[in-house]
Every structure is written in C-alpha cells, then in structure tokens.
Amino acid sequence: QVQLVESGGGLVQAGGSLRLSCAASGRTFSSYAMGWFRQAPGKEREFVAAIRWRGGSTYFADSVKGRFTISRDNAKNTVYLQMNSLKSEDTAVYYCAASTSDSYYIRSAGTYNYWGQGTQVTVSS
Numbered sequence: 708q709v710q711l712v713e714s715g716g717g718l719v720q721a722g723g724s725l726r727l728s729c730a731a732s733g734r735t736f737s738s739y740a741m742g743w744f745r746q747a748p749g750k751e752r753e754f755v756a757a758i759r760w761r762g763g764s765t766y767f768a769d770s771v772k773g774r775f776t777i778s779r780d781n782a783k784n785t786v787y788l789q790m791n792s793l794k795s796e797d798t799a800v801y802y803c804a805a806s807t808s809d810s811y812y813i814r815s816a817g818t819y820n821y822w823g824q825g826t827q828v829t830v831s832s
Contacts, residue, residue, distance in 0.1 A: 709733040709821040713803045716826030719793055723830075727788040729803030729823060740806040740813055741779065741786040745799035745828075754814040755801070756788060766813055771797075795832040800825040 715727040729741065742757035756777040757766045765777050776789045786803065804819035812818050 709805055711803045711805060711821055711823035713801065713823045713826040716801060716828045718829045718831065721793060721795055721830055721832045723793050724789070724791045725793065725828060727790070727801055727803075727826060727828075729786045729788075731784040731786070731805060740809070740818070741777075742804045742806065742813065742819055743777065743786075743788045743801060744804060744816060745797075745801045746825075747796075747799040750799075752802070752816055754816070757813045758786065759809070759813070761809075768814075790828070793828075793830045795830050797828060798830045799828060801828050 710732045712730045713727060715725060717725060719725050739760045740757055743755040744752050745755050746752040754768050755771055756775055758777045758779055767775060774792045779786045802825045803823040805821040806819045808818065810818045
C-alpha cells in the first residue's frame with residue numbers, strides 16, 4: 708500500500724508563489740512516476756505536471772509551462788510543485804498521484820494508481 712500526503716496549499720494573491728509537497732510512504736518510488744493534477748469547481752480533473760522517478764524527465768500542461776516546476780527528493784520520497792506567477796485560474800484542489808507503470812501516457816489520470824487527498828490552492832485577483 709502507498710500513502711501520499713500533500714501539503715503547502717493555501718491562499719495567495721495573483722502573481723504570488725506557493726510550493727506544494729507530496730510525501731510518499733509505504734513503498735520505494737525508485738521506478739515510479741509522480742504527477743500533479745488539479746480540479747476546479749465544476750470542472751474535470753486536469754493534468755498539471757509529472758516527473759519520472761528514473762531519469763527525472765518532466766512534463767507540464769501548456770497552461771502552467773514556464774510558471775510551474777516539478778522536482779523530487781529521492782531520499783525523502785517527496786515530490787514538489789513550485790508554482791510561480793499564480794493566476795486566479797490556477798485556483799483548484801491539487802492532487803498528488805503516483806504511478807507504478809512506466810507508461811507513455813504520463814499526462815493521463817488513468818496512468819496513476821495512487822492518489823493523495825488533495826490540497827486547496829486559492830489565488831485571489
């Protein structure tokens with residue numbers, strides 16, 4: 708079993724920054740991919756960013772490219788999402804997810820089989 712715990716959400720003004728953390732426990736993540744998704748009220752869950760644990764390749768949604776970065780700390784089994792230049796449209800619940808497969812479809816929610824409980828990010832304009 709795998710447990711994912713997100714932290715770092717909160718209220719921030721437009722143009723500000725937040726860093727989300729996702730701490731994983733229960734199994735080694737040396738071969739997993741980790742992703743961040745978000746869901747705004749009345750909208751479907753959407754891909755934000757992902758990182759392959761092996762090799763560290765990163766992937767971003769077009770809407771956050773250049774503003775968000777994703778990184779990992781292997782020793783701490785933790786993944787981070789640094790969010791800069793935040794906009795009101797970034798307001799959502801952000802979910803951390805882990806995949807046990809080395810799938811090509813890293814941007815697809817179906818690739819991930821473990822999910823965190825989510826953390827709220829609210830950007831005020």
